[in-house]
Amino acid sequence: MGSVELLIVLDRDGGAPLQQQVCDQVVALVRSGQLRPGDPLPPSRELAHQLDVSRTVVTRAYELLRARGVLTARRGSGTSVAGPARGALPAPRPSPAALAPQPPRPTDGAGGLWQPWEPPPTHRPGPGIDFRHGTPALADFPVARWRQSLHAAYARADAAALGYGPAEGSAALRAEIAALVRQSRALDASPDRVMVTGGATQALDILTRILVRQGDVVVIEDPSHTVLRQVFGCSEGAVVPVPVDEEGLRVADIDARVLAHGHDPARVRLVYVTPSHQFPTGLIMSEARRRQLLTWAHARGATVLEDDYHNEFTFTAERLPALAAERHHDTVVYVGSFSKTLFPALRIGYAVMPRRLVQPFLGIKWITDRLTPTVAQEALADFIRTGAYARHISRMTRLYRQRRSRLLGALYEHFGAGVRVSGEAAGLHVLVTLTGADARLEDTIVRLAAGRGVRVYPASGYFVQDPPDHPTYLMGYAALPAPRITEGVALLADAVREATGRPRRLPPAPKAP
Structure with missing residues (x-):
C-alpha cells in the first residue's frame, strides 16, 4: 500500500520551528482519525519536497514522533503510524509559537499545589550573610x-x-x-x-x-x-x-x-x-x-x-x-x-x-x-x-564538615531545646525548625533577620499538605566561612527574640579585675 498524502500547512512566519509544526500536525491527524494505526507515511525526501523544506526538517520530526511512540519504522518497510500496542497517543503539545509562560494545569486536585509560573530571580550574592541552600563553596573551586x-x-x-x-x-x-x-x-x-x-x-x-x-x-x-x-x-x-x-x-x-x-x-x-x-x-x-x-x-x-x-x-x-x-x-x-x-x-x-x-x-x-x-x-x-575531581571532593567534604559543625553548634548554642534540625547527615543544607515559636511568625522572622543583614528562607512552601507547626527554614552553609555562620546565627537569634517578644540577649558581664 502506498503512503498517504499528508495535509500539512506550515507557518513560515511564526516562531515555531518547522520540525515542531510537522510533528504537532501529524499528531493532530492521528488523534482526529485521519491517520490510523498502520497507515504509511511519505518518505522523508518526498514529504520534504511536498512541503518545500529541507529533508532534515522532516527526519527530525519523524525521529521525535518515533520517540514519543506515535510512529514506528522498520528497515525496508518505511515509516507508519504505530499500532495500539505502542500505547495511548499523547495529546498534541502546544506550538512553541504560543508558549508564553503559563501555570501548569491543576490536574491533581490538591488545593494550593500549583502556583502561577514566574521566572525565578537570578541569585547574586549580596552584602550580609546569606544562608541560601544549593550554593557550593564557589570561592574554593x-x-x-x-x-x-x-x-x-x-x-x-x-x-x-x-x-x-x-x-x-x-x-x-x-x-x-x-x-x-x-x-x-x-x-x-x-x-x-x-x-x-x-x-x-x-x-x-x-x-x-x-x-x-x-x-x-x-x-x-x-x-x-x-x-x-x-x-x-x-x-x-x-x-x-x-x-x-x-x-x-x-x-x-x-x-x-x-x-x-x-x-x-x-x-x-x-x-x-x-x-x-x-x-x-x-x-x-x-x-x-x-x-x-x-x-x-x-x-x-x-x-x-x-x-x-x-x-x-x-x-x-x-x-x-x-x-x-x-x-x-x-x-x-x-x-x-x-x-x-x-x-x-x-x-x-x-x-x-x-x-x-x-x-x-x-x-x-x-x-x-x-x-x-x-x-x-x-x-x-x-x-x-x-584525579583533580577526587582531590576537590575530598577537600570540600572536609570544609563542609567543618561549616556544618559550626552551624549546628551555633544553632544549639542560641536556641537550645527550642530548635530541631534534620538533614545533617549529608548534603549542603539542613532543615531548621524553631519549635519555640509559632508558625505565623515565619515571615516576620525573615523580615527582622533581613533588617540585620541575614537572609534565611522559609521551608513551609515546600509542603503541600501538613505544613510545619513552627517557623521552619532551609539553611545552606556550604558557601559561608565559619565566622560568618557564627555571626549569622547570633543575628538570627536576635530577630527571633524580637519577633516572639522575649528579652534580648544581654552582653556578658565584665570580668572582675
Whole structure:
C-alpha cells in the first residue's frame, strides 16, 4: 500500500520551528482519525519536497514522533503510524509559537499545589550573610586547575571534536561517570547506559516526556522542591504528592493518596524520590523503605526516578548504595549532576538508564537540543581522569564538615531545646525548625533577620499538605566561612527574640579585675 498524502500547512512566519509544526500536525491527524494505526507515511525526501523544506526538517520530526511512540519504522518497510500496542497517543503539545509562560494545569486536585509560573530571580550574592541552600563553596573551586583541563581539551580537539557530538555525550566523560557511580554509589552500569544532559533538570523533563501520557500519574514526595511540581505539572499526567516520614516516602500510602486525588493507582508511571538526602528534610531513606518502594514499582510497572542531587557529600561512616544498584534496578533511573560538586554554571548532569529507555531518551534529547556542549564534557573528563575531581571532593567534604559543625553548634548554642534540625547527615543544607515559636511568625522572622543583614528562607512552601507547626527554614552553609555562620546565627537569634517578644540577649558581664 502506498503512503498517504499528508495535509500539512506550515507557518513560515511564526516562531515555531518547522520540525515542531510537522510533528504537532501529524499528531493532530492521528488523534482526529485521519491517520490510523498502520497507515504509511511519505518518505522523508518526498514529504520534504511536498512541503518545500529541507529533508532534515522532516527526519527530525519523524525521529521525535518515533520517540514519543506515535510512529514506528522498520528497515525496508518505511515509516507508519504505530499500532495500539505502542500505547495511548499523547495529546498534541502546544506550538512553541504560543508558549508564553503559563501555570501548569491543576490536574491533581490538591488545593494550593500549583502556583502561577514566574521566572525565578537570578541569585547574586549580596552584602550580609546569606544562608541560601544549593550554593557550593564557589570561592574554593580550583579555577586554575579547571583551566588546565579546558586547555587540554582544546589542545586535543581536531575538526571532528569541534563539530556536533553525540546526543548521549562524550564517550570519555560517560566512561568516567560510570566509574564514579560504581565507586561512590555501588552502581555498576556500562557507559552505554549513561546519558549526559544539560543539568539534572533536562533529564527529568525528557523522562517525563517519554513515560507520562494523558491519564497517567506522577508521584512526588511531600515536601518537595517547587520546581519539580512545575516540571512534572507541564506533562499530560496528574501529579500526586505522597508524604515522607523518618524512613522516606510512605510507599504504603501511594495507592490511597492517588485514589483520594481521583486517579487510578494502576496509572502511576513515575515515582520521584531523593533517597540519599530527601529535599528539603535531608532525611535518608531506610533500607526497608527502599526495598518496599522497588518491590511496589516493579510489580506495578512504574519507573522510579532517583535524584541524587547531593551524591558526593555525606558525613556518616555508613553509606547506603544507590537505589539503582539494588534489586529490581531495571525499574530505576538514576540522575546526578555536577552543579553542587563543582559549579552550577557548568550545566552538566547525567542519567543512568535502564536499557529499555536509552533509545527513547536519545530520540527526544537529539531533537530538543542536539547535544550538551562537547568541549566542556571533554574538560570534565580530563578533570576526573587526572584525579583533580577526587582531590576537590575530598577537600570540600572536609570544609563542609567543618561549616556544618559550626552551624549546628551555633544553632544549639542560641536556641537550645527550642530548635530541631534534620538533614545533617549529608548534603549542603539542613532543615531548621524553631519549635519555640509559632508558625505565623515565619515571615516576620525573615523580615527582622533581613533588617540585620541575614537572609534565611522559609521551608513551609515546600509542603503541600501538613505544613510545619513552627517557623521552619532551609539553611545552606556550604558557601559561608565559619565566622560568618557564627555571626549569622547570633543575628538570627536576635530577630527571633524580637519577633516572639522575649528579652534580648544581654552582653556578658565584665570580668572582675
